[in-house]
Amino acid sequence: MPIHYPNGRRFHETNTKKRSPAPKKISYSNRGMTLEEDLNETNRYYLEHGLAVIHKKPTPVQIVSVDYPKRSAAVIKEAYFKQASTTDFNGVYQGKYIDFEAKETKNKTSFPLSNFHDHQVVHMQKVIEQNGISFVILRFTQTEEIYLLDSRFLISYYQNMDTTRKSIRKSDIEKNGHLIKMGFHPRVDYLKIVDSVYFSN
Amino acid sequence: MPIHYPNGRRFHETNTKKRSPAPKKISYSNRGMTLEEDLNETNRYYLEHGLAVIHKKPTPVQIVSVDYPKRSAAVIKEAYFKQASTTDFNGVYQGKYIDFEAKETKNKTSFPLSNFHDHQVVHMQKVIEQNGISFVILRFTQTEEIYLLDSRFLISYYQNMDTTRKSIRKSDIEKNGHLIKMGFHPRVDYLKIVDSVYFSN
Structure with missing residues (x-):
């Protein structure tokens, strides 16, 4: 019952998630919030506290037909x-460009690479070539664990994907990624990890 | 007749511009391309040549109702x-965060500040505080002149806007901004100006 949580979530954000007819499984330990909602809340926190300016891009929509009624908004x-x-x-953090994708899985032992598209992996590669900071945030919903994984690892797994293995083992994510502790406010303080991984020297 | 120009423009991009019922005035000297289209073409050029990764964000849309027909895409x-x-x-250029808004006017002697919203000006201020590179690209359609103006100037004019003056004089833009030469490919080579303004030392 998302209406119970006054988290600033708007109808369209919930609605645009409904691209598959399968109902979303609600994790009560996380108050029913998706990773995307947690990250939006985290980014609002960063913005309000002057720590970073990072936004989710709007959902891309192909518009086919628009009505322009007189004296009211276009529909x-x-x-x-x-x-x-x-x-x-x-967005931007201390002058540096930050770029990431966030995905969750119900799997317990691996993260399916089908969560990412070719275009996105090419984009990550191009960001790295421009010296931008590029990573993915991966949540295992069953255990509520969230990892930050540098895109170089993701790209490498994606490019070596074959017919026998189309996922990253969780043990590899534990080894090459960085566990992000869940908090209250902000909920997913990934900048702490960004500091230690990308700003340590 | 935009169909004459094989510039990769898609229907929705044209269509989403139609938020006001006034027909767009076509400038034939510029082959009918809007500033946004010119910048999309320029950004594609930068992307293909590995010079920068800069994209236009999708048009934000508030979705109210979606149909999920069986065996076909959600509508x-x-x-x-x-x-x-x-x-x-x-986007990102040489590791640095780049952020801009692009607007055009038919006015000849000034640029109306009504082209910008409060939210956008606040966003520019926050990007500057994070040491991001923030500017606006302003086109005077009558003379085909395009200027890059650092957001600090825009913010200052916006904040000092009063009942008598709600625009920036063109002479001020000439003085504080930087003329971008129109080219063939890329059409609006604004990175050349970014180099000289933000990367000169």
């Missing part, structure tokens, strides 16, 4: 969800 | 254009 009458050509989140 | 049946809370373009 989109037909549109379709488009596949994103970049990652979902980007 | 958005009712949605509205939302006001953007950030600027339209951002």
Whole structure:
């Protein structure tokens, strides 16, 4: 019952998630919030406290038909969800460009690479070539563990994906990634990890 | 007749511009391309040549109603254009965060500040505080002149806007901004100006 949580979530954000007909499994230990909602809350915290300016990009939509009624707002009458050509989140932290994608899985022992598209992996590679900071945030919903994994690892796994293995073992994520502790406010303080991984020298 | 120009422009991009019922005035000297289209082409050029990774954010849309027909794609049946809370373009250039808004005017002697919203000006201020590179690209459509103006100037004019003056004089833009030469490919080579303004020391 998301209406119980006054978290600033708006209808369209919930609604745009409904791209598959399967109902979302609600994790009560996390008050029913998706990783995306947790990150939006975290980014609001960073913004309000002057720590970083990082936003989720709007959901890309292909608009086909629009009505322009007199004396009222234009109404989109037909549109379709488009596949994103970049990652979902980007912004600036201490002058540096930050770029990431966030995904969750119900799997317990591995993270399926089907969560990422070719375009997104190409985008991550291009960000790295421009010396931007590029990573993914991966949540295992069953255990509520969240990892930050540098995109270099993801790209490497993605490029070596074959017919026998289309996922990253959780043990590899534990080894190469960085566990992000869940907090209250902000909920997913990933900048702490960014500091230690990308700003340590 | 935009169909004459094989510039990769898609229907939705043209269509989402139609938020006011006034027909867009076409400038034939610029082959009918809007500033946004010119910048998208320029950003594609930068991306393909490994010079920068800068994208326009999708148009923010508030989705109200979605149909999920069996065995076909979800159809958005009712949605509205939302006001953007950030600027339209951002990305990475040589590790640095780049952020800008692009606007055009038919005025000859001044640029109306009504082209910018409070949220966007606050966003520019926050990007500057994070040491990001923040500017606006302003086109005078009558003369085809395009200027890059650092957001500090825009913010200052915006904050000092009063009932008598709600625009920036063109002479002030000429003095404080930087003329971007129109080219063929890329059409609006703003990185050349970014180099000289932000990377000179």
